[in-house]
Amino acid sequence: MAEEVLTPISQAMKDGVLTRKDLKELMTRSNGPGLLHLLIFILCYCVTGLLILLTQGSLWMIPAMFLHGIILVHHFSLQHECCHYTPFKTRWLNEIIGTYCGFVLVIPNKFFRYEHCNHHTYTQILGKDPELIELPISLWKYLWYVSSIPYWKAKFSELFNHTLGRISDIEKEFIPPEERSSVILEARLYSLGYVIIILASWYGDWWGVIWYWWLPVFIGEPVMRAIRMAEHVGRPNITDMKQNTRTSLVSLPMRFLCWNMNYHAEHHYASSIPFHALPKLHKKLEGFVHVESRGYWGAHFDIISQILGFKPRSDNIKN
């Protein structure tokens, strides 16, 4: 039997920030808010897809694809929620919708779930957190990361290796032996899906997948990279939840798109609380977690200030 660990939620209870009653109320699950949010989200990308259609052949098609891409990459926010089984009360809905989101973005869902478990166990700990993005050492490295080129390289290499049945030593630390075959099978099914889509496009001589899906995702991904950086980059590599994660206060449309994941410190405190209850949790944890009131721009201002030496680097702070 594993030893009991001090989790963020047990820490919050010990510190008296939350009561059991608060927690139980905030944890209440339902399907309604998630399905309504999903419906509006789908409508959003139908509209931006229509914009691409209407601007086809003109230069306006580029901003239309960028806008569409920004919305498409936010499938990640929903997949992330689904991997915590919180947006929908019906558990299998989270698995199906999470798998769909992962297929849109080349992030096999089961693999992501295991990887993300370790991110929650070892948040911001160098060498242990598999999702850790290090504070870049230069402005060039910062731009290189935001470009998403290293990200896509890593994603395609993961999918390729898993499809060939290879699991790396680092991945073996978070995928238990009995689950490795299902992670490999999942990667093979995703790869098969992409091959079928390419063959069907070739056969039908219609490459809408490129204009309405792959190219927009590729040009929209830097936005998601920047959002992901805002969650932890520039915060210290220590175990203290009050310090190692950043909540960014952002506009209503951004909160909608990212399924309230801007309340990231709150999410790390209690990952069983659904996205729609995070604003309430934010109020309860006021003054207890690190909040960037200037939003994602402010978070990047902080990151760049550290890179350029205007502020002390957060990676020099030790436990």
Add this chain to the structure above:
Amino acid sequence: MREKHWRDLIPVSELEKNDVTPAKHGSLDFAVYDTVDGIFVSLARCSHQGANLCYGYFDGKTIECPLHQGLFDARTGEPKASPATRKLIMIEARVHESMVQILK
């Protein structure tokens, strides 16, 4: 081997209705589940990485770990969904004179 006896754990009146309630006996933490099939008790630690299950989401049949959302049948301790792979340690329990007791 030491003989086991029924020991008082928590009065039924203190249980959180249709939910999971934390209880302590000696140095051990227990999770008491008010399930659709009656009262069941397990050690409070998740068999995956040790988080306290009493802070988890409970639906009357299954308990979800608050840290990684692994799922267990609260009546049998069987793991139902990843990353849970090992059974919970279940403790034989009964309700006697309005008190939840465990065989220990």
